[in-house]
Amino acid sequence: MALLEIKNLHVAVDGTEILHGVDLTVNPGEVHAIMGPNGSGKSTLSYALAGREGYEPSEGEVAYDGQDLLEMAPEERACEGLFLAFQYPVELPGVGGTTFLKHALNARRKHRGEDELDAMEFVKALRAKAKELNMSDDMLKRPVNVGFSGGEKKRNETLQMAVLEPRLAILDETDSGLDIDALKIVADGVNRLRSPERAFVVITHYQRLLDYIVPDHVHVLSKGRIVKSGGKELAHELEAKGYADYVDAA
Amino acid sequence: MSHSDAPTDPFLEAARSGGAKADAIAPLRARAADAYAAAGLPTRRVERWKFTDLNRLRKLGFSGSPVVEPAVVPENALAVEGVRLTLVNGRVCAALSDLDTLPEGVRVRSLAAALADGDAALADRLSVDAGVTDAPLAALNTAALEDGWLIDVAEGAMVETPLHLIFIAANEGAEQAAACHPRLALTLGANASATVIESHVGLGAGPTFSNSVSEIALSRGARLGHYVLQDETDAAFHIASSALRLDESAVYDGFVLQLGAALARRELRVELAGPRADCRLDGAYLGHDAQVLDNTLFVDHAAPETVSRETFKGVLDDKARGVFQAKTLVRPEAQRTDGRQLHKALLLSDGAEVDAKPELEIYADDVACSHGATAGDLDHDQLFYLRARGIPEATARGLLIEAFLTEHVQAVAHAGARAALAAALAAKLKAVEGVGA
Numbered sequence: 001m002a003l004l005e006i007k008n009l010h011v012a013v014d015g016t017e018i019l020h021g022v023d024l025t026v027n028p029g030e031v032h033a034i035m036g037p038n039g040s041g042k043s044t045l046s047y048a049l050a051g052r053e054g055y056e057p058s059e060g061e062v063a064y065d066g067q068d069l070l071e072m073a074p075e076e077r078a079c080e081g082l083f084l085a086f087q088y089p090v091e092l093p094g095v096g097g098t099t100f101l102k103h104a105l106n107a108r109r110k111h112r113g114e115d116e117l118d119a120m121e122f123v124k125a126l127r128a129k130a131k132e133l134n135m136s137d138d139m140l141k142r143p144v145n146v147g148f149s150g151g152e153k154k155r156n157e158t159l160q161m162a163v164l165e166p167r168l169a170i171l172d173e174t175d176s177g178l179d180i181d182a183l184k185i186v187a188d189g190v191n192r193l194r195s196p197e198r199a200f201v202v203i204t205h206y207q208r209l210l211d212y213i214v215p216d217h218v219h220v221l222s223k224g225r226i227v228k229s230g231g232k233e234l235a236h237e238l239e240a241k242g243y244a245d246y247v248d249a250a
Numbered sequence: 251m252s253h254s255d256a257p258t259d260p261f262l263e264a265a266r267s268g269g270a271k272a273d274a275i276a277p278l279r280a281r282a283a284d285a286y287a288a289a290g291l292p293t294r295r296v297e298r299w300k301f302t303d304l305n306r307l308r309k310l311g312f313s314g315s316p317v318v319e320p321a322v323v324p325e326n327a328l329a330v331e332g333v334r335l336t337l338v339n340g341r342v343c344a345a346l347s348d349l350d351t352l353p354e355g356v357r358v359r360s361l362a363a364a365l366a367d368g369d370a371a372l373a374d375r376l377s378v379d380a381g382v383t384d385a386p387l388a389a390l391n392t393a394a395l396e397d398g399w400l401i402d403v404a405e406g407a408m409v410e411t412p413l414h415l416i417f418i419a420a421n422e423g424a425e426q427a428a429a430c431h432p433r434l435a436l437t438l439g440a441n442a443s444a445t446v447i448e449s450h451v452g453l454g455a456g457p458t459f460s461n462s463v464s465e466i467a468l469s470r471g472a473r474l475g476h477y478v479l480q481d482e483t484d485a486a487f488h489i490a491s492s493a494l495r496l497d498e499s500a501v502y503d504g505f506v507l508q509l510g511a512a513l514a515r516r517e518l519r520v521e522l523a524g525p526r527a528d529c530r531l532d533g534a535y536l537g538h539d540a541q542v543l544d545n546t547l548f549v550d551h552a553a554p555e556t557v558s559r560e561t562f563k564g565v566l567d568d569k570a571r572g573v574f575q576a577k578t579l580v581r582p583e584a585q586r587t588d589g590r591q592l593h594k595a596l597l598l599s600d601g602a603e604v605d606a607k608p609e610l611e612i613y614a615d616d617v618a619c620s621h622g623a624t625a626g627d628l629d630h631d632q633l634f635y636l637r638a639r640g641i642p643e644a645t646a647r648g649l650l651i652e653a654f655l656t657e658h659v660q661a662v663a664h665a666g667a668r669a670a671l672a673a674a675l676a677a678k679l680k681a682v683e684g685v686g687a
Contacts, residue, residue, distance in 0.1 A: 050638050053630065078640035090635035094653025094660075103649065104639035111640070143653075160639065 081167030150177035187212030340430035355407025398433030405439030421456030452483035498524030537570030
């Protein structure tokens with residue numbers, strides 16, 4: 001069974017339809033890249049899947065592991081294993097990073113009927129994962145994303161993903177604002193998580209990220225529709241030729 | 251007194267009988283009684299009381315207060331290491347006061363004892379209304395006061411151990427409303443430094459009215475850290491009028507956390523009397539049900555190069571109301587003044603309301619002054635971010651509410667006070683918003 005099955009998804013934001021019927025099927029273990037120019041609806045798709053207020057679909061269906069995803073609250077989607085790495089991670093002044101992640105992880109464990117982790121166990125596991133992402137203990141203690149550079153914010157998103165171990169991770173322009181070193185660290189973090197049970201939807205404007213996170217399938221999103229799908233070579237083609245063909249075709 | 255005098259004023263008789271007392275401050279009491287009689291309990295027609303309605307207090311018909319000797323301090327008082335000085339219904343409670351272990355350089359006397367001794371200096375030490383404008387309740391305190399603390403920190407004394415002033419408004423009967431008028435007169439000698447922590451708490455479910463007045467004077471170069479918790483009962487009315495005077499280069503660091511009482515108004519008047527006097531007046535409040543929490547500040551920059559910093563943050567739920575009135579006056583001679591005001595409120599329900607009135611009145615030309623006020627709901631982006639990580643909406647809201655206030659409390663300079671205030675806030679958040687571990 002497909003992990004994610006999107007059929008004819010229409011989403012309007014503030015009264016303007018952005019997605020005009022998106023179809024996409026993602027199976028466990030696959031990495032899909034969604035590429036497209038600015039304004040093609042990439043972030044709208046990611047917000048609609050994560051359940052953001054104001055991004056409720058007007059038409060279409062989304063099945064996640066056989067369940068109706070659109071019926072679920074954002075926190076329910078997350079607890080079922082859907083993870084959105086934000087393009088613009090939100091700053092949470094006064095909310096410590098460790099506290100935040102502990103709440104998130106324990107919510108998920110509770111949802112699955114597992115015992116909540118005690119603080120010591122949790123901190124130990126967190127430190128190990130943070131180290132892999134080159135994040136200091138200090139960054140974990142500080143309020144979430146407050147005063148973080150663009151690269152630190154993206155590493156923090158990757159850390160959250162590593163801790164929460166999602167079944168489906170949507171990476172929304174995770175490469176934006178990253179220098180090459182940060183990009184490698186983030187990509188390594190993602191690649192460590194690749195497994196036959198887990199799937200990724202990598203949303204990006206540029207091909208660069210896909211040199212490090214190699215996709216199984218590449219889709220071109222233009223003007224709210226997927227206008228072309230192919231293998232990883234499609235990304236190289238887009239890099240060489242740009243989106244002009246698709247923008248005109250759509 | 252005839253019934254026709256002022257049939258609606260519940261405190262006129264207390265003011266009059268206090269004003270007739272023949273003790274060491276008799277002339278002061280008489281003037282105070284006259285001042286109260288002339289003004290009466292403030293109504294919303296008085297500009298400074300426009301946002302805070304005392305009608306509920308008026309209707310309760312308060313009398314005097316019972317003598318209560320509790321065995322222990324209520325558990326919601328701040329958990330802080332310090333020398334306890336406890337007033338119960340405005341009277342010294344020796345059993346809950348550590349008068350035998352006062353730090354060196356600190357002199358503490360009971361006001362009742364000083365009055366009984368006929369201490370003539372008292373009349374100079376206390377004032378009718380602590381200099382607060384439109385403050386008939388401060389005058390009522392002066393007319394009706396029974397007891398309180400006279401605290402003096404000697405010149406040059408560096409007092410490490412905090413003085414923990416505990417004010418208990420007790421009414422276990424619930425039948426009759428109890429009013430008390432606690433008084434504090436505190437001085438710091440030149441270059442002295444001290445920390446004063448206050449816990450205003452309640453005992454019993456009966457209605458109480460605590461009408462306190464504090465007069466605090468810091469001599470040249472003195473430093474006072476002053477951290478206050480107001481967590482009285484749901485049936486409590488809390489009015490606190492404080493006057494603070496800072497001489498040259500004196501530094502005042504204050505934080506007020508208001509969590510309790512049906513209605514609470516804390517009014518603070520600060521006179522920056524000497525050059526380079528510096529005050530920080532910070533605070534936070536959390537209101538729910540139909541609570542009214544009022545913080546009214548007046549800072550008078552009367553000398554050059556004086557500094558004032560005011561940051562207040564409030565969270566209001568249900569039908570609670572918050573009031574923040576802050577006026578900063580910069581006199582012509584107060585050149586190079588630096589005065590900042592900031593008020594931020596979080597409104598968690600449609601019925602919650604905040605009235606913020608920041609005012610700057612500036613007569614000097616070389617000054618840096620600013621004020622700002624914001625009020626709004628929780629940030630939707632933050633809420634979504636938390637929920638997108640699996641955190642249930644109620645918990646997410648709780649974390650953000652806690653963060654909004656906790657962040658401010660964590661900025662309190664004194665470590666002991668900071669920890670105790672944070673704990674008090676966490677306990678209240680858990681009780682009223684279901685927040686926290």
